[in-house]
Amino acid sequence: MxxxxxxxxxxxxxxxxxxxxxxxxxxxxxxxxxxxxxxxxxxxxxxxxxxxxxxxxxxxxxxxxxxxxxxxxxxxxxxxxxxxxxxxxxxxxxxxxxxxxxxxxxxxxxxxxxxxxxxxxxxxxxxxxxxxxxxxxxxxxxxxxxxxxxxxxxxxxxxxxxxxxxxxxxxxxxxxxxxxxxxxxxxxxxxxxxxxxxxxxxxxxxxxxxxxxxxxxxxxxxxxxxxxxxxxxxxxxxxxxxxxxxxxxxxxxxxxxxxxxxxxxxxxxxxxxxxxGFLVPPNKAVVGKNAFAHESGIHQDGVLKNKQTYEIISPELVGEGEVPLVLGKHSGRAAFRDRAQKLGFELSDEKLNKAFEEFKKLADRKKEITEEDLITLLTEQSVSIENIPKFELNSVQVSYGTDNIPTATASVTTPEGETKALAATGAGSVEAIFNTLEQLVDSKVNVLDFQVTSVSKGRDALADAVVKIRYNDVTTTGRDSSQDVLEATAKAFVDAINRYLFHEKFVKKHIAQI
Missing domain, CATH: 3.20.20.70 (Aldolase class I)
Known part of the structure; x- marks a missing residue:
């Protein structure tokens, strides 16, 4: 070979x-x-x-x-x-x-x-x-x-x-x-x-x-x-x-x-x-979610009798096999740390504790914690921005009705530790959220792209939001997840603002070093 x-x-x-x-x-x-x-x-x-x-x-x-x-x-x-x-x-x-x-x-x-x-x-x-x-x-x-x-x-x-x-x-x-x-x-x-x-x-x-x-x-x-x-x-x-x-x-x-x-x-x-933030098409070879799916009755009958009738690649070959779900709301930190390490995440104690707290919150609300949910929670912590003061979203609420003007209110802690209450309206719930959180900065924030996708299956699936913004001639992309799509959207917008702050600090530091 x-x-x-x-x-x-x-x-x-x-x-x-x-x-x-x-x-x-x-x-x-x-x-x-x-x-x-x-x-x-x-x-x-x-x-x-x-x-x-x-x-x-x-x-x-x-x-x-x-x-x-x-x-x-x-x-x-x-x-x-x-x-x-x-x-x-x-x-x-x-x-x-x-x-x-x-x-x-x-x-x-x-x-x-x-x-x-x-x-x-x-x-x-x-x-x-x-x-x-x-x-x-x-x-x-x-x-x-x-x-x-x-x-x-x-x-x-x-x-x-x-x-x-x-x-x-x-x-x-x-x-x-x-x-x-x-x-x-x-x-x-x-x-x-x-x-x-x-x-x-x-x-x-x-x-x-x-x-x-x-x-x-x-x-x-x-x-x-x-x-x-x-x-x-x-x-x-x-x-x-x-x-x-x-x-x-x-x-x-x-x-x-x-x-x-x-x-x-x-x-x-x-x-x-x-x-x-680039989604994998369902029909993508090898890694698409439909790569090993069979809907045709003829295909299903063949696969049930012998998988090789219609599958030349086994799901297990590329790591698609089922992973036993051993984590739930009664699981402790030791089991959570062990699973994180087996999934290939190397997190500091602080980040692991934050991920564990989010896991516990999710486990209380969700019937089944899937492998995709765990990877999402752990990834969020592994790439989170550290060592800079940043905005923290405390809460968000949206008032919406077909005959009413959508209104969003939010509570945010500023980088200086001050708590701000914000509110604004919009043509829809998402725009109301963007208009509300835009008040965190002193000029217009242009939203270049916005996507929300389901992390796993079912009514209680996590929503993964991606918001790409342009502010002060700097383009950043924020990401976050939640069971509620509007909360995920708000958190992703705040993350994009925080990434702008990180960019500004890094560039100034680099120029100072030069």
């Missing part, structure tokens, strides 16, 4: 999806889960792009030990310097540098000749090798590049010290046969190809990212770059879970394996979905 390295770029390319804005705590939580999942390389961000990205990459590099941590950099010395500052604490420092190589990108974006592009790529790799033992070089828009030029520039960067060569289909234009042919051509024609790993990075604009990635493996690719749930720019990236499971189920055909801990797939998918 060939070993295929999995390069996860959820925290870099995935976070570039419009509408996703993860803070450092959330990125660290995802990175730790990716480590449990068993990915070879975690691309933690683009250190030179912002203070927040630098901080997240640096903290992840110092936290993760069993996966290689990398950061993205343009073929520019300053980017490489920032990447080194962020990643020098890593177990195996790795940098990912890129430069466009297609005619359209070189002419219109870079405004450089092919010779100038080769020179810049070589100089960047040589410079990166002064610091990093592992240097990946990417030919941005590689698929639409001239093949002979690709051979030329790849040979040069290998000579300069690159250890991995990535040939992306940056705009999702390739077909599987064409993309596979490109990898075979490069492996056969590049001098020194045997000294490096060849990597595939596919986008899903035409819905072929996974198929193209698998075609690359068939034709000699050693590494696949992908994201959890396929999130990413435009239509997204190749889905890690689909590639890993496809190689496992069809190992008879591909003769390749990834080393991914498949039982962690469902949990990883849920965590990324919750923290990004």
């Amino acid at each position: 060939r070993k295929i390295d999995i390069f996860d770029t959820t925290l870099r390319d995935g976070e570039q999806s419009p509408g996703i804005n993860l803070n450092t705590a959330e990125k660290i939580e995802i990175a730790k889960q990716l480590e449990r999942l068993g990915v070879t390389i975690i691309e933690a961000g683009f250190p030179a792009s912002s203070p927040g990205d630098f901080d997240a990459v640096n903290k992840i590099a110092g936290t993760v030990k069993n996966s290689i941590v990398t950061g993205l950099a343009r073929c520019v010395k300053n980017d490489i310097d920032r990447a080194w500052e962020a990643l020098k604490v890593a177990e195996q420092p790795h940098v990912h540098v890129f430069l466009a190589t297609s005619p359209i990108h070189m002419e219109y974006k870079l405004k450089k000749t092919p010779d100038q592009v080769v020179e810049q790529a070589v100089e960047a790799v040589k410079y990166a090798k002064k610091f990093f033992p592992l240097v990946e070089w990417s030919a941005e828009d590689g698929f639409r590049s001239d093949r002979e030029f690709l051979v030329r520039i790849i040979e040069k960067v290998i000579e300069a010290g690159a250890t991995t060569i990535n040939v992306p289909d940056t705009v999702g234009y390739a077909t599987p046969q064409e993309y596979g042919d490109l990898f075979r051509y490069l492996k056969e024609n590049v001098r020194g190809a045997e000294k490096v790993k060849f990597s595939a990075h596919c986008h899903d604009d035409l819905g072929m990212a996974v198929a193209n990635s698998l075609a690359a493996i068939e034709n000699g690719a050693d590494q696949i770059e992908c994201t959890i749930n396929g999130i990413g720019e435009r239509a997204g990236n190749a889905s890690l879970e689909e590639i890993a499971v496809a190689l496992h189920i069809r190992k008879d055909f591909y003769q390749a394996e990834t080393g991914i801990n498949l039982k962690e797939i469902k949990r990883t998918s849920q965590l990324v979905s919750r923290l990004t």
Whole structure:
């Protein structure tokens, strides 16, 4: 069996999806889960792009030990310097540098000749090798590049010290046969190809990212770059879970394996979905809620007689199996801590106690505490904002009737410890809540997006609310949950305001340090 390295770029390319804005705590939580999942390389961000990205990459590099941590950099010395500052604490420092190589990108974006592009790529790799033992070089828009030029520039960067060569289909234009042919051509024609790993990075604009990635493996690719749930720019990236499971189920055909801990797939998918606010479509392969559902009578009859009649993937394979519910309103802290640890959460005593208090409140109101409920409560605490004064929602009440004007009242404790009573009206209950809580700050808050989803099943299911706002030219996303959708909405709005406060404090601190 060939070993295929999995390069996860959820925290870099995935976070570039419009509408996703993860803070450092959330990125660290995802990175730790990716480590449990068993990915070879975690691309933690683009250190030179912002203070927040630098901080997240640096903290992840110092936290993760069993996966290689990398950061993205343009073929520019300053980017490489920032990447080194962020990643020098890593177990195996790795940098990912890129430069466009297609005619359209070189002419219109870079405004450089092919010779100038080769020179810049070589100089960047040589410079990166002064610091990093592992240097990946990417030919941005590689698929639409001239093949002979690709051979030329790849040979040069290998000579300069690159250890991995990535040939992306940056705009999702390739077909599987064409993309596979490109990898075979490069492996056969590049001098020194045997000294490096060849990597595939596919986008899903035409819905072929996974198929193209698998075609690359068939034709000699050693590494696949992908994201959890396929999130990413435009239509997204190749889905890690689909590639890993496809190689496992069809190992008879591909003769390749990834080393991914498949039982962690469902949990990883849920965590990324919750923290990004991007819902997983019900019909999504491997991790969608309908992936193992059967409604047709013919299908149900077959599955009851033998699951393999209609299931080529068992739910248990990806961690979808039933987990015994041993926690209830009479459970103690010891049992709760044990379950939290088994679910992969490492919480401080303070955060664990807060999660336990919320669990007890929920257990008094809800008949059945599901695995999804526990993950939601624990995730909220694991990524909660710490060490800054913040607003706390004490209570919210909404008066609504078809013939009345919806009115919301709320009690909030301010960062200074003062209790405020607020009230406002709106065209509907949600707008009334937003108008009420907007009074916590001194100018208009624009609500860019608002979503409420059910965490589990039944009438008493938890509601998970996501509110994306823009205030003072800063965009933040708040999340929270409750059995009541309006309470969850109010808590999520307050969380978004608190994240703005966190952003302001972090930026000012960073500027002061500079």
